[in-house]
Amino acid sequence: MFFLINKPSGITSHDVIYRLRKVTGIKRIGHAGTLDPLASGLMAVAVGNDTRLLEYLVGLDxxxxxxxxxxxxxxxxxxxxxxxxxxxxxxxxxxxxxxxxxxxxxxxxxxxxxxxxxxxxxxxxxxxxxxxxxxxxxxxxxxxxxxxxxxxxxxxxxxxxxxxxxxxxxxxxxxxxxxxxxxxxxxxxxxxxxGEASIDQAINVDDFTKESEQISFSQLRPDLLMYELSEQELMNVKQGKAISTKKSFQSVVLGLYNKQIVSVLEYDLNHSSLRPIKNL
Missing domain, CATH: 3.30.2350.10 (Pseudouridine synthase)
Known part of the structure; x- marks a missing residue:
């Protein structure tokens, strides 16, 4: 799960995460860039296994x-x-x-x-x-x-x-x-x-609930291509094995199964394959 949160001035970025943990009951929550206590504004927050994708948000403009x-x-x-x-x-x-x-x-x-x-x-x-x-x-x-x-x-x-x-x-x-x-x-x-995410889409931290609107990773990183895995390809990827493909991709590809991101893959041009670099 990903959320766009509007942090108020006067609290730390960690305070925001603490409040979200309290509301959701989930400890594994992280963000893609610290704001100073004086600063307010947009924070991209990930919950659960999706925290493993935060590194692909940190480098955004x-x-x-x-x-x-x-x-x-x-x-x-x-x-x-x-x-x-x-x-x-x-x-x-x-x-x-x-x-x-x-x-x-x-x-x-x-x-x-x-x-x-x-x-x-x-x-x-x-x-x-x-x-x-x-x-x-x-x-x-x-x-x-x-x-x-x-x-x-x-x-x-x-x-x-x-x-x-x-x-x-x-x-x-x-x-x-x-x-x-x-x-x-x-x-x-x-x-x-x-990136392309705007403060207009964000939820005020004090208004956050378990039912607050999520944002998909593909909305945060529309530039990353996706590859729909078959059941056999999913098994190979989970075992750390590369899968062959006739398609050409950029360096990083999101592996999907049942429309859910399950892996981050790296395209190997020399072998025309996708190699898992991170499984969720």
Missing amino acids: KEYVCTFRLGATSTTYDSEGKIIEIENAPQITESQLKKVLREFTGDIYQTPPIFSAVKIQGRKAYDYARSGEIVNIPQRLITIFHLELTNFKYPEVTIKVHCSSGTYIRSLVHDIGKRLNSGAYITKLERTKI
Whole structure:
């Protein structure tokens, strides 16, 4: 089972999972991407065996609507940290901001915030930050597909961001503020899309019940092709054996039996076969 959940600001992503476990009575529940406590918005949640498919959702593009304040910085890059006003900060114009936003579109290198769950030598970055240790966080290559200014009233700015998985919007805003020599930190953040799934389809976490509407995995990953297994092919797949096929596929294929996903298969072009890489 998969659900799209609308997380409110002020609680953790784990709090959302805890509430769903309480409602369903099922312990095995997971999600496809953490939202900071300050952030609200879309979470893709899987229940039971379907949690094994979450890795195929984690890498999907995301869309966010973000409001930030110019003229100050924050130790956490958002309003939850210690706010440091920038002395004699320049009053940025809309045209200046738009010019800088264009510089942050495309493939860029980004350093995750020190207050983040990024692991460094087996420890989460925020553990180093809380203990006052200085640590070097490696940069990562991300893609900003689209960056749109939707509201500007200095010092408040709102942008819409379509980005690759692994992008830290807090770091993006911090870097924009740094480039403007004015500082910037997030005051509001909402995730509005995961892949093609939209916040409009989501269930408010407080309204979630056992009867809440599910979303299929094929709706979340319409790009993945499916292969209907015969009874014999199902037996082979469950035993970890490859099955021959005359069809050509992309690298990853969903194996179906009685219209249910039972396996994730990998296409082997050299042998014209589908090899099971994960059985549900």
